[in-house]
Amino acid sequence: MTPKDATATRERILDSAADLFNQRGYWGTSLSDLLAATGLEKGGLYHHFGSKEALALEAFDHAVDRLRVRIRESLAPHREAVPRLHAAIDNYVAFVERPPVAGGCPLLNTAVESDDTHPALRERAAAAMTELVDDTFGRILTRGVERGELAADLDVEGTAALFVAAIEGGIMLSKLYGDNDYMRRTARRLHDLADSLATAGTAGTRTRRRSSR
Amino acid sequence: MTPKDATATRERILDSAADLFNQRGYWGTSLSDLLAATGLEKGGLYHHFGSKEALALEAFDHAVDRLRVRIRESLAPHREAVPRLHAAIDNYVAFVERPPVAGGCPLLNTAVESDDTHPALRERAAAAMTELVDDTFGRILTRGVERGELAADLDVEGTAALFVAAIEGGIMLSKLYGDNDYMRRTARRLHDLADSLATAGTAGTRTRRRSSR
Numbered sequence: 214m215t216p217k218d219a220t221a222t223r224e225r226i227l228d229s230a231a232d233l234f235n236q237r238g239y240w241g242t243s244l245s246d247l248l249a250a251t252g253l254e255k256g257g258l259y260h261h262f263g264s265k266e267a268l269a270l271e272a273f274d275h276a277v278d279r280l281r282v283r284i285r286e287s288l289a290p291h292r293e294a295v296p297r298l299h300a301a302i303d304n305y306v307a308f309v310e311r312p313p314v315a316g317g318c319p320l321l322n323t324a325v326e327s328d329d330t331h332p333a334l335r336e337r338a339a340a341a342m343t344e345l346v347d348d349t350f351g352r353i354l355t356r357g358v359e360r361g362e363l364a365a366d367l368d369v370e371g372t373a374a375l376f377v378a379a380i381e382g383g384i385m386l387s388k389l390y391g392d393n394d395y396m397r398r399t400a401r402r403l404h405d406l407a408d409s410l411a412t413a414g415t416a417g418t419r420t421r422r423r424s425s426r
Numbered sequence: 427m428t429p430k431d432a433t434a435t436r437e438r439i440l441d442s443a444a445d446l447f448n449q450r451g452y453w454g455t456s457l458s459d460l461l462a463a464t465g466l467e468k469g470g471l472y473h474h475f476g477s478k479e480a481l482a483l484e485a486f487d488h489a490v491d492r493l494r495v496r497i498r499e500s501l502a503p504h505r506e507a508v509p510r511l512h513a514a515i516d517n518y519v520a521f522v523e524r525p526p527v528a529g530g531c532p533l534l535n536t537a538v539e540s541d542d543t544h545p546a547l548r549e550r551a552a553a554a555m556t557e558l559v560d561d562t563f564g565r566i567l568t569r570g571v572e573r574g575e576l577a578a579d580l581d582v583e584g585t586a587a588l589f590v591a592a593i594e595g596g597i598m599l600s601k602l603y604g605d606n607d608y609m610r611r612t613a614r615r616l617h618d619l620a621d622s623l624a625t626a627g628t629a630g631t632r633t634r635r636r637s638s639r
Contacts, residue, residue, distance in 0.1 A: 236542040241453035316542050321595075324602040325538040329449040329529050339602055346599075368618075374611035378595030379588055382534075386559075386591055389537040389552055398587035405581075406619070 223261065226251045230272040231279075236316030238326045239269050239334060270337060276319040277341045283313055284349060294357025298376070298407035301349065302400050305380045309387045309396045317388040320345065321381045342377070350376045354410075363410050372410070379403055436474065439464045443485040444492075449529030451539045452482050452547060483550060489532040490554045496526055497562060507570025511589070511620035514562065515613050518593045522600045522609045530601040533558065534594045555590070563589045567623075576623050585623070592616055 233250045234242055244265060248255060262268040287304035291297045308318070316322065320341050327334035350373040357363035383399030446463045447455055457478060461468060475481040500517035504510045521531070529535065533554050540547035563586040570576035596612030 238451065238453060238539060238543070240451060241539070241543055317538070321598060322538055324598055325530070325535055326451060326454070328601045330451070330454055335602065342599065342602060368611075368614060371611040371614040374596065374599065374608055375592055375615040378599055378608075378612045379592040380595070381598060382591030382593070382595035383587065385534060385537055385594060386555065386587065388541045389548065389555060395587055395591075398581075398584040399591045401581060401584040402588040409622075 226253065226261070227272055227275040230268055231276040231319070232315040234269050234272050235276060235314050235319045235322055238322065239331060240326065242269075266333065270333060273319060273323055273334065273337050273341075276314045277337075279313040280308075280319070281344075283308070288349075288353075294353050294360070294362045295407055295411045297353045297357075298350075298410070299404055301353070301376070302380070302403045302407065305384065306393075306396055306400045309384055309393045318381060318384045321385060346373050346377045357410070362412060364412055367410060372406075375406075376403060439466065439474070440485055440488040443481055444489040444532070445528040447482050447485050448489060448527050448532045448535055451535065452544060453539065455482075479546065483546060486532060486536055486547065486550050486554075489527045490550075492526040493521075493532070494557075496521070501562075501566075507566050507573070507575045508620055508624045510566045510570075511563075511623070512617055514566070514589070515593070515616045515620065518597065519606075519609055519613045522597055522606045531594060531597045534598060559586050559590045570623070575625060577625055580623060585619075588619075589616060 229250045229252075230247065233246060237246065242265075244255070244258075247253075247265065247268070248258065251258070253261070258265075258268065262271065284301065284304050287300045287307075288297050291300050320338055323334055323338040324342065327338055351369060354363060354367060354369045354372055358365060358367050358369065379399055380403070383396040386395035386399070387393050389395075442463045442465075443460060446459060450459065455478075457468070457471075460466075460478065460481070461471065464471070466474070471478075471481065475484065497514065497517050500513045500520075501510050504513050533551055536547055536551040537555065540551055564582060567576060567580060567582045567585055571578060571580050571582065592612055593616070596609040599608035599612070600606050602608075
């Protein structure tokens, strides 16, 4: 196998493992499930990844990479805070409609499963969640305040926490009911909230967003 | 054993099983974990509950009962929609501060774990979630609109979904980080949202709530 083939094989294994762990959870995924999904022999899995745990950690990072690509692409066309918030919300509606990984949000799933049971997975989930709370929503809000697009006294920490909590909870509701409308309803009110944050000078973003859909 | 002793024993077993399943998940809870936590012999567990699955379903209902008592007690002193929303939000802040069941919210945990893996648990989680979305938040909002306390054109479905999504997501964030402040931040913005829903005549609820804390 050339190095390029080896990388492609590894990617394919991580794709399958990410979907499987995200659907069944770490504790609900047996070694035989993993071998069946990845097409590996037992020896091959241990050779390439070392252990079920090591594969689970790498598969989680792989799933988060897929999400990161999506959110960056969603945000890239927009400069101002309010349109960036709308784009981020829409990104998660698209998430339930065209899931980048099977089984719902890997941050949510891994957070809920690992918090009392698996410190290494929990640490990965927390790092990925911090990226979403602080580096994505927190930064959009902070820059929006600095540029005068959002109110100077905006509760940035509370608002970032609310956006992420509601998005993750909305994905959970849609997955639970098998009905994407729960995420759409949640998103509708988050769009309203995003509009309400705009200072007077940028309040026209609402009309622009609505008419662009 | 008298029938009363038998009931007390069953309650004690369900208390332990509810905490264990909620912390470790259905798939992460082994039979030996269950026997150790409940103090049962293997034969006793099968005699009293039939199977691990039957015990898990009953333990879930038992956990939801504990939550139901809490939310009813929180709402009971309040008649109007906005104070009832504030009380419901505060109930979930108290939830992370004094958990009625170990391991976070059983609705959230069971929803996330069961959606792709366990139809019977998923059905229970969906029924309990519907009680929260429609019977608790949906009803508070609908009655508030009918009584003129909330705007006539309020997006009841979207607002109920947002409240539940954000509360469940807030609990998840606090559990993930081991930091109740994530739930408090989320709750702060939900309190603001609740206040913003009041029509002019009932807008004074904000001051009353704040001063009562």
